[in-house]
Amino acid sequence: MKGKRVFSLFIIFSLLGHQSRSQQMITLQDAIAASLNYNYDIVLLKNDMAIAGVDKQFIFGGFLPRINGVVGVSQTISAQEQEFDSRPKTEGSGIRNRNINAAVNLNWVLFDGLRMFVERKRILEEYDLSSVNLKNQVVNTTAEVISSYYTIVRQKQQLKAIEEQMSINEERVKLADRKLSVGLGTKPELLQAKVDLNAQKAMHLQQRTIMSQTKEQLNQLTGMRLPSTFEVADSIPINNALTIEEIMNGIEDTNPTILQAKKALDISTLSLKESIGAAFPTISFVSGYNFTRNNNHNNINPFAPINNMNKGWNIGLTANIPIFDVLTVNRPIVRSSLNIKYNSINLDRQKNLVDIWVKVGYYNYQYQLSALQLEEENIDLAKENVLIAMERFKLGVSTFLELREAQKSLEDAYDRLIAARYNTKVAETELLRLKGDLVR
Secondary structure, X not given: OHXXXXXXXXXXXXXXXXOOOOOEEOOHHHHHHHHHHHOHHHHHHHHHHHXXXXXXXXXXXXXXXXXXXXXXXXXXXXXXXXXXXXXXXXXXXXXXXXXXXXXXXXXXXXXXXXXXXXXXXXXXXXXXXXXXXXXHHHHHHHHHHHHHHHHHHHHHHHHHHHHHHHHHHHHHHHHHHHHHHOOOOOXXXXXXXXXXXXXXXXXXXXXXXXXXXXXXXXXXXXXXXXXXXXXXXXXXXXXXXXXXXXXXXXXXXXXXXXXXXXXXXXXXHHHHHHHHHOOOOEEEEEEEEEEEEEEEEOOOOOOOOOEEEXXXXXXXXXXXXXXXXXXXXXXXXXXXXXXXXXXXXXXXXXXHHHHHHHHHHHHHHHHHHHHHXXXXXXXXXXXXXXXXXXXXXXXXXXXXXXXXXXXXXXXXXXXXXXXXXXXXXXXXXXXXXXXXXXXX
16 A cells, blocks of 8 residues: 555656646647748748749749830030131031930840750759758758757656656655654754755756746747747657668658759759850841931031931841950859869768768667667666665665665666756657658
């Protein structure tokens, strides 16, 4: 019966310290959804993608003709003096001249070394790169949210473990006080029990503070969109079925850093083609309509027209042929070639790094699973040991030092178990982050 009573105390005190049920329950999915919509880093990259989308929307602009209109009006007031061989000298002032001109010009590039086609492909690749950058940020932010969320769950489990230890210490204080009152105990036993209880209470306050701080960190990742006070889940779900084959399968097509390196290489290759295209002639179709009108007032030259108007169409082809521009043309070609080499090496480097990270991450994942299984078995032993030590202490066949040692073993077992659960989740999340499979 005594053993059952102690066990009941464990259950009762494990329920202490829970926050009010009026607090809103926030699931991991709620936190991730908020971060995807309001996280500042994600919102900024969405804006970058929108800018790239504008370029994509007007992607055919380079293939269309350019039509420009020109209108000009000018007026001059001058003084003139003219002298001829057969006539007397003439002069005058306040002579006004008004000139009106207007034109509509069309310029249509027919061939520019295929640069317009390369530019179109480059704009598409840059849009895809902005999409990959956004996905990379989404994956990394989601991993941060998962880690932060389960850090709160870890702190919550730690709080429950402290409350369980407090229940044991409160029972110790009662037993030590009872034994002292009947002359079977000593004052130091009672004092030590109270000291240990106060230490647990201090840890309890500290743990609640840490939980509040961690909740604020999670809220920051979601753009401060979570309630000011909220509750999280009680457990950390673990996926213990991940295999390295599953993670490595198709990872070059899903890992964001590899995709970024691939896009950078593709864009640098297109930049080289654009640079080479500058060495070719540019052939354009040109056409236009021109109108000019000139009015002369107070003209002192009798042979000059008072009004002069000219209008008409023009049509033709122009060719801009580079003859000697070696330094200007070759410099971007050489730079683009070196950039291709750099991005090619960087792509191989990223593939190698991801391969290593996955292997290291999987070894850590396997270790954490084994450690978790061991700690789950060990916690039952530690609980049973405390129950036995408590009963022995009640019967007077053991000292309070032995009970304290059993309590310390249980406290350490809880710390290791909670840490093992969290570390296993972190290892699992890291593998999925490398796979690029956290958000689909």
